[in-house]
Amino acid sequence: MRRCVIVNNPPIQGQGPEQPILSVKDLAVEFDTYGGTVQAVRGVSFDVHAGQTLAIVGESGCGKSVTVQSIMGLIPMPPGRITSGSAIYRDTDILGRKTINGQDIRGDQIGMIFQDPMTSLNPTMNIGSQIAETLTVHRGHSKKQAFARAIELLEMSKIPEPEKRAKQYPFEFSGGMLQRAMIAMTIACEPAILIADEPTTALDVTIQAQILDLMVDLQQQNGMSIILITHDLGVVARMADHVLVMYAGQIVEQGSVDDIFYRSGHPYTLGLRAAMPTNAKEGNSALTPIDGSPPDLFQPPQGCGYCPRCPHAMQICQDQLPTLHELASPTDDANTLGHAARCWLHHEANTQTVEAIHRVHSVPNG
Amino acid sequence: MADLVRVNNLVKYFDIGPGEKVHAVDDVSLSIGEREIVGLVGESGSGKSTFGKTLLGLHVKTSGQVLYKGEALPNKYKPNDFRMYAPHMQMIFQDPYSSLNPRMTIGEIVGEGLKLHSNLSQVVIRERVIDWLQQVGLQADHISRYPHAFSGGQLQRIGIARALILEPEFVVCDEPISALDVSVQAQVVNLLDDLKNRLGLTLLFIAHDLSMVRYVSDRMAVMYLGSLVEVGAADDVFFDPKHPYTKVLIGSNPEPDPISERKRKSTTIQGEIPSPVNIPDGCRFANRCPEVMDICRHKTPILISLTNLANEQKPRQVACHLFT
Numbered sequence A: 001m002r003r004c005v006i007v008n009n010p011p012i013q014g015q016g017p018e019q020p021i022l023s024v025k026d027l028a029v030e031f032d033t034y035g036g037t038v039q040a041v042r043g044v045s046f047d048v049h050a051g052q053t054l055a056i057v058g059e060s061g062c063g064k065s066v067t068v069q070s071i072m073g074l075i076p077m078p079p080g081r082i083t084s085g086s087a088i089y090r091d092t093d094i095l096g097r098k099t100i101n102g103q104d105i106r107g108d109q110i111g112m113i114f115q116d117p118m119t120s121l122n123p124t125m126n127i128g129s130q131i132a133e134t135l136t137v138h139r140g141h142s143k144k145q146a147f148a149r150a151i152e153l154l155e156m157s158k159i160p161e162p163e164k165r166a167k168q169y170p171f172e173f174s175g176g177m178l179q180r181a182m183i184a185m186t187i188a189c190e191p192a193i194l195i196a197d198e199p200t201t202a203l204d205v206t207i208q209a210q211i212l213d214l215m216v217d218l219q220q221q222n223g224m225s226i227i228l229i230t231h232d233l234g235v236v237a238r239m240a241d242h243v244l245v246m247y248a249g250q251i252v253e254q255g256s257v258d259d260i261f262y263r264s265g266h267p268y269t270l271g272l273r274a275a276m277p278t279n280a281k282e283g284n285s286a287l288t289p290i291d292g293s294p295p296d297l298f299q300p301p302q303g304c305g306y307c308p309r310c311p312h313a314m315q316i317c318q319d320q321l322p323t324l325h326e327l328a329s330p331t332d333d334a335n336t337l338g339h340a341a342r343c344w345l346h347h348e349a350n351t352q353t354v355e356a357i358h359r360v361h362s363v364p365n366g
Numbered sequence B: 001m002a003d004l005v006r007v008n009n010l011v012k013y014f015d016i017g018p019g020e021k022v023h024a025v026d027d028v029s030l031s032i033g034e035r036e037i038v039g040l041v042g043e044s045g046s047g048k049s050t051f052g053k054t055l056l057g058l059h060v061k062t063s064g065q066v067l068y069k070g071e072a073l074p075n076k077y078k079p080n081d082f083r084m085y086a087p088h089m090q091m092i093f094q095d096p097y098s099s100l101n102p103r104m105t106i107g108e109i110v111g112e113g114l115k116l117h118s119n120l121s122q123v124v125i126r127e128r129v130i131d132w133l134q135q136v137g138l139q140a141d142h143i144s145r146y147p148h149a150f151s152g153g154q155l156q157r158i159g160i161a162r163a164l165i166l167e168p169e170f171v172v173c174d175e176p177i178s179a180l181d182v183s184v185q186a187q188v189v190n191l192l193d194d195l196k197n198r199l200g201l202t203l204l205f206i207a208h209d210l211s212m213v214r215y216v217s218d219r220m221a222v223m224y225l226g227s228l229v230e231v232g233a234a235d236d237v238f239f240d241p242k243h244p245y246t247k248v249l250i251g252s253n254p255e256p257d258p259i260s261e262r263k264r265k266s267t268t269i270q271g272e273i274p275s276p277v278n279i280p281d282g283c284r285f286a287n288r289c290p291e292v293m294d295i296c297r298h299k300t301p302i303l304i305s306l307t308n309l310a311n312e313q314k315p316r317q318v319a320c321h322l323f324t
Ligand SMILES: Nc1ncnc2c1ncn2[C@@H]1O[C@H](COP(=O)(O)OP(=O)(O)O)[C@@H](O)[C@H]1O
Pocket: A031, A032, A033, A038, A040, A058, A059, A060, A061, A062, A063, A064, A065, A066, A067, A076, A079, A080, A297
């Protein structure tokens, strides 16, 4: 791997031939809390491309949910506050906006599912009517028409006996079935983007596989983009085209899924990979934990947020926030455009080579 | 390797109404060798926690027997029995937030077992607590703090110190890392591994992360709807599963490797684990099994040893008619 072109102004992800369907720039979100102001998201920029899956990965509290909640207009204000940024969806900035051309953005153009489906389901209404309601509100279907469509959507979401299930209530559904019902409801209006915030975290691995397969099937059928939040690198490897690695409210690395797994550029990404088993047949290399914990976002550090835990930290890392450094790809593959890491190791003047950091972490890199 | 724990035909039913029972654990036999780590995997509701708790006497057995160093443990524990066995056998729980009393200091939490089960003086207990806090990577001055001041990973290490201060020989770890971030899981796993080597611990490691169980365990046991379906050396089961359910389980486990994920053939099965109240006749997996045969629907397969796996160091057991 070669380093590096320095770019002071993000974003640089995915400069493919096509226009992104959603382009988030310099998003910053704060919350006023008892203990002070939490700077939950600190200048996040990324693009979502049509028909592709963007995964956002990182440990709990790093700002994944707040990032997508901002896009969905779900940040409670107060205590929350979007202090900067834009989210351009089809030429319109949708941050803090509810409609485009009189149509709701949320639930219509962009749909969202959550870890706990019950946060968005009504326990007192049968599943079919809840899906139908989306269609009567957003699409002006008649009740009867909408209920019939709800049954089709349940069938598309691979719910057995959809006619019977449509008349049942949420409590009669298992966790996996509820998540399917949520997906059915979310795809009712054929959104351009499906945001899924840890959709399978609470589910068993066999049910997780069913739900992930379903999301891929639906994406292939209707070409929607998916933003998938997860903390599971296995799920990222299975699902993602592009990946954002977040840490302490910022994107620390971004790139194609292969960039992230085979050409990791940020010590935190390498740290995550070295902390989990590889499933390699020949022997079990020891796991390397990441000692310490993420910084306090009441008073974010002036330098790199990962500095206290980073085995490669240098003086500058403590003093100055690293810029995003674009990493040249090993091939001309257009798919690898936009690989970048927010880390001083990639500065031209640095004498440590990136190959050396990979050796320290003892994880295989391509 | 001598057996430290031997479980024979353990059954635990919960009565939930007139004539209705949850078959949480149904006729499970498993032996655990001295200094061995046995991983127990399976979907939620398959009976893993109930097995661990019943084994330790935290639930009254419905039937069956648990032998500890060849000696049968009481069927129903009296308070005195806990006093006798607690120092030998301990449990670490999944949720570090709710399993530690928020009103007790870390010193009181970690020292409680010694206070109950030893005649040691306050001063000696305090010394031991400090020693254990340091062994699990915490500091002496944490002793007077309360749980809310700690992160999830630190709380889990406090839970480990609490269980291990009595120097037990056998510990049931019930999903000890499931609630933790990846970066912290490795800390806890390495700590357990280190303590196992230093203290000669024997562990039953319950988890649903198959990669982690394979990494941690010597042997792996797979549970489905209250029964064991497969037991064998962890690598053998992970790389060459025999039971159709184990195949599905391992095939569903996403690997942190995009190239192998792209090559993966979908092995998903439809349907979900049935209710443990109305247990179907025959094989419990029959209604979801991709390889189901007629016999599976009326005859219950029992766990048998496979003898034709020449290059496996540890016996492989499978409960499936494909192998009978
Ligand atoms: N409604 C809220 N009020 C106060 N703080 C919040 C709120 N929502 C999120 N936060 C804080 O913002 C930070 C990022 O949270 P979140 O985006 O939920 O993390 P993740 O999804 O990556 O686990 C956390 O420190 C969290 O405590």
